[in-house]
Amino acid sequence: MNQRVEVAAPVVAAGSDDARGRPIKIVNRDVNVWYGDKRALHDVSIDIPDRAVTAFIGPSGCGKSTFLRCMNRMNDTIPSARVTGTIEIDGQDIHDRSLDVVQLRARVGMVFQKPNPFAKSIYENVAYGPRIHGLARSKAELDAIVEQSLKRAALWDEAKDRLSQPGTGLSGGQQQRLCIARAIAVDPEVILMDEPASALDPIATARIEDLIDELRQNYTIVIVTHNMQQAARVSQRTAFFHLGKLVEEASTERMFTAPRDKRTQDYITGRFG
Amino acid sequence: MPDHISSAYDAELQDLRRNVSEMGGVAEKMLTEATDALVRRDTPLAQAVIGADARLDVLQRETEEQAILTLVRRQPMAIDLRETVAAIRTSGDLERIGDLAKNIAKRVMAVSGQFQPQKIVVGVQHMSDLALGQLKDVLDAYAQKDDRAALDVWQRDGAIDALYTSLFRELLTYMMEDPRNITFCTHLLFAAKNIERIGDHTTNIAETVHYLVTGENLAGERPKNDRSSFETIEAET
Ligand SMILES: Nc1ncnc2c1ncn2[C@@H]1O[C@H](COP(=O)(O)OP(=O)(O)O)[C@@H](O)[C@H]1O
Ligand SMILES: [Mg+2]
Numbered sequence: 136m137n138q139r140v141e142v143a144a145p146v147v148a149a150g151s152d153d154a155r156g157r158p159i160k161i162v163n164r165d166v167n168v169w170y171g172d173k174r175a176l177h178d179v180s181i182d183i184p185d186r187a188v189t190a191f192i193g194p195s196g197c198g199k200s201t202f203l204r205c206m207n208r209m210n211d212t213i214p215s216a217r218v219t220g221t222i223e224i225d226g227q228d229i230h231d232r233s234l235d236v237v238q239l240r241a242r243v244g245m246v247f248q249k250p251n252p253f254a255k256s257i258y259e260n261v262a263y264g265p266r267i268h269g270l271a272r273s274k275a276e277l278d279a280i281v282e283q284s285l286k287r288a289a290l291w292d293e294a295k296d297r298l299s300q301p302g303t304g305l306s307g308g309q310q311q312r313l314c315i316a317r318a319i320a321v322d323p324e325v326i327l328m329d330e331p332a333s334a335l336d337p338i339a340t341a342r343i344e345d346l347i348d349e350l351r352q353n354y355t356i357v358i359v360t361h362n363m364q365q366a367a368r369v370s371q372r373t374a375f376f377h378l379g380k381l382v383e384e385a386s387t388e389r390m391f392t393a394p395r396d397k398r399t400q401d402y403i404t405g406r407f408g
Numbered sequence: 409m410p411d412h413i414s415s416a417y418d419a420e421l422q423d424l425r426r427n428v429s430e431m432g433g434v435a436e437k438m439l440t441e442a443t444d445a446l447v448r449r450d451t452p453l454a455q456a457v458i459g460a461d462a463r464l465d466v467l468q469r470e471t472e473e474q475a476i477l478t479l480v481r482r483q484p485m486a487i488d489l490r491e492t493v494a495a496i497r498t499s500g501d502l503e504r505i506g507d508l509a510k511n512i513a514k515r516v517m518a519v520s521g522q523f524q525p526q527k528i529v530v531g532v533q534h535m536s537d538l539a540l541g542q543l544k545d546v547l548d549a550y551a552q553k554d555d556r557a558a559l560d561v562w563q564r565d566g567a568i569d570a571l572y573t574s575l576f577r578e579l580l581t582y583m584m585e586d587p588r589n590i591t592f593c594t595h596l597l598f599a600a601k602n603i604e605r606i607g608d609h610t611t612n613i614a615e616t617v618h619y620l621v622t623g624e625n626l627a628g629e630r631p632k633n634d635r636s637s638f639e640t641i642e643a644e645t
Contacts, residue, residue, distance in 0.1 A: 364483055391485050393623020403485040405417065406410045 154187035154371035154386070160325065160355040161206060166220035168201050168210060175201045179220070179381045181374055183325075188347060188356045190366035190387065193376035194402065199359040202376070203327050206357065207243035208236055224325065241268055244318030248330040250310035252302030252317075257294050260302040260313055261285060264321040280320055287353075288316035289346050308339025312346065319350075326350065328358040332365065344369050363403055367391045375399045409487070420478050421488060424495040425551075427471040431502040432547040434464050436540065438509035439606060443536035445516045446599060447529055454516035457509060464506035471499035486623075494620040498550065501609040501616075505543070508602040508609075515595040522592045525582055531575045532596055535603045538568050539610065546613045550620070558617035561610065562626065568607035575600050 161183035168176040176198045183189050183206075191199040201210070208229060210216040222229045229239055241264065252260050261281045264270075271277035281298070285291040290312040294305075302313050311331060318326055328347070332340040347356060347369045360366050366373050366387065373390040375382045375398070383396040394400050412418050438457050445454035475496045478484060484492050542561050549557035579593045579600075615626045 363485060367485075389623070392489060394486050400486045401410060404488045405412050405414065405482075405485075 154184040154189075157184040157187055159183065160185035160224065161357075162221070162223045162226075163202075163205070164221040166202065166205055166218065166222060168198070168205065169217045170213070171215045175379055176205075177380045179376075181381055181384055183355060183357060184372060185355050186351055186353065187372065188351050188358060188370040189372045189374065190370035191357065191359045191374050191376060192361070192363060192366050192403070193382075195361065197376040198379045199376050200329050203245075203329055203357060203359055206325070206327060207240050207245060209240070209245065211236065241321040242323050243325040243327060244321065244323040246311070246314050246318055246326065246328045246331045248333050250307060250314050250334070252305070252310050252313050254301065254303055256299045257285075257302045257305070257313060258298040261316050261320045264317060268321050270321065284316040284320040285313075287319050287350070288312045289342065289349070290316055306339070308335050308342055311335060311339070311343060315343075315346065315350075319354075323354065325355040325357070328356065330359055330361060333361065340365070363391070375402065377402065414482075417482055417488075420474065420482070421491055424471060424474055424478065424491065427467055427474065428495050428498050428502070429547070429551060431464060431467045431471070431499055431506075432543075432550070434460060434467070435502045435505045435509070436543055436547070438464070438506055438513075439536065439540055439543065439603075442509040442512040442516070443533055443540075443603075445513055447533050449516065449520055449524070451517055451520050454513040457513035461506050461510040464503055468499045468503035471495055490620045490623060494550075494616045497616045498613050501612045505606050505609050508606050512599045512602050515599055519592050519595045524592060525589065528575065528578055528582065528593070528596055531571070531578065532600050532603070535568060535571045535575065535600055538571065539603050539606045542568070542607060542610045546610050546617065549617045550613065553617070553621050555618055555621040558614040558621070562614040562618070565607050565611040565614075568604055572600055572604040 159182045163183070164180045166176060166179040167174065179198075179202055191203065193199055201216075204210045204213075205218055205222060206224075206229075208218075210218050218230075224243065227234070253263065255263070258281055261284050262277050265277060265280045271280055282291065282295075285294055290309060293309060294313075302310065305313060311334075315326070315331075331347075332343045335343065344365065347358065350356060351371075358366075358369065370387045372384065373387045374384040375390070375394070375396070377398050383390070383394060383399045385394070390399070391403065394403065400406075438460050441453055441460075442457045444450065445457060475492050478492050482488065542564060545557060546561045548554070549561060576597065579597050582589045583593045618624070618626050
């Protein structure tokens with residue numbers, strides 16, 4: 136009994152929120168970095184979407200931090216480092232000679248692995264940036280910026296009664312949120328985070344991750360993490376780096392369920408490359 | 409594919425695959441024997457099929473528990489995540505296939521000693537052969553991670569449905585001809601319906617294999633040829 140059967144062609148289900156279709160905030164084209172004559176990054180080209188979290192993953196030494204530092208020209212502070220290629224934020228070349236690097240680093244803030252508050256009061260830690268950038272015209276305005284920044288960094292409730300105490304007296308997780316408040320205080324558009332939770336316990340880590348998820352409403356965030364579950368939790372796009380090269384970049388969902396490149400798959404599944 | 413840095417992880421995934429494969433073997437055997445028992449009215453064989461189902465239930469629970477442990481311990485990613493999810497889904501479908509085969513076997517017990525229209529029994533046998541072929545193919549596709557073979561199975565399911573619809577018509581005709589046929593024909597009808605549903609679970613597995621291999625879900629309309637919901641028979645006057 137041979138029946139002819141009409142079948143529908145299989146089609147692929149639509150994906151979830153992956154930041155596609157969002158405007159591009161940072162365009163990176165053929166970015167190379169040398170430390171002396173050692174090449175640390177090879178022709179990296181990647182678009183960073185606006186108001187979304189992009190995660191960089193990859194084995195230690197693959198160039199994640201090096202690339203992150205390109206986007207606010209922090210590599211300029213390393214004498215042996217040399218950067219080539221084009222990086223544009225909102226269409227503006229960040230290597231343009233007319234561009235003020237101090238301004239750039241306010242627009243593109245950075246949070247490091249180890250919380251590094253100044254040896255000053257909580258208030259001063261947050262007020263320092265706005266003050267040197269002349270963002271407040273009065274003490275009241277400065278107070279408002281400090282309060283707003285601490286609120287956005289989800290630290291206000293814990294800090295409001297101890298603003299004059301040293302930032303270094305806070306717990307590790309609170310110190311990291313203080314550093315985020317400090318970055319926010321100068322009204323940045325982009326926040327670069329280099330393993331911001333790797334020195335924190337699971338509860339402090341969860342609070343930082345929650346915070347990152349809220350911050351993406353207002354900021355473009357790029358986060359380096361060696362914790363893949365963390366990348367899966369907080370980001371919409373994920374980029375995998377290997378030996379100084381960008382191997383694959385995709386929606387976070389696709390990256391962790393069905394990466395295209397064998398090197399990505401071997402790395403994220405914990406296999407030998 | 410290279411091994412995991414953790415060899416215990418490799419062993420866990422290997423266990424999952426082995427469990428699913430054993431379940432597949434049990435399910436195939438249950439369907440074959442339930443159909444044989446029906447055609448030959450072999451009640452001891454039917455009894456054996458009913459007994460075999462317990463093993464399938466145990467294996468399914470084991471597979472699920474192992475998969476949950478793997479999720480907790482390893483937080484699998486990419487192909488490993490898909491393997492783990494596929495094992496959970498497939499063991500569920502195989503367990504259901506076992507239940508349906510068992511239900512056919514129970515009907516063999518119920519109809520023993522009754523009149524049996526041979527033509528219809530042959531029809532059920534034919535449906536069962538088709539379903540069994542599909543099941544074998546999809547289990548191979550699963551073991552080989554062969555997306556093409558899985559899609560072939562997926563597209564062929566309509567044939568089982570079409571056969572079911574035509575059997576359904578025939579059974580109705582027999583029942584109208586002679587009310588004494590009704591009991592037996594009703595049991596045959598449910599047996600055929602069970603096989604049709606086994607075909608659906610097989611199609612589920614084909615979809616799971618597609619997901620396992622590609623990471624994508626088949627979202628199109630399923631090939632459906634079961635028109636029995638619309639069938640009517642005119643009484644002859
Ligand atoms: N200041 C530096 N001077 C010389 N080499 C460096 C410097 N910083 C990083 N490197 C080298 O560049 C490569 C990439 O390092 P890095 O960007 O820190 O990797 P990741 O953040 O992915 O661990 C490594 O080989 C590292 O040794
Ligand atoms: Mg680093």
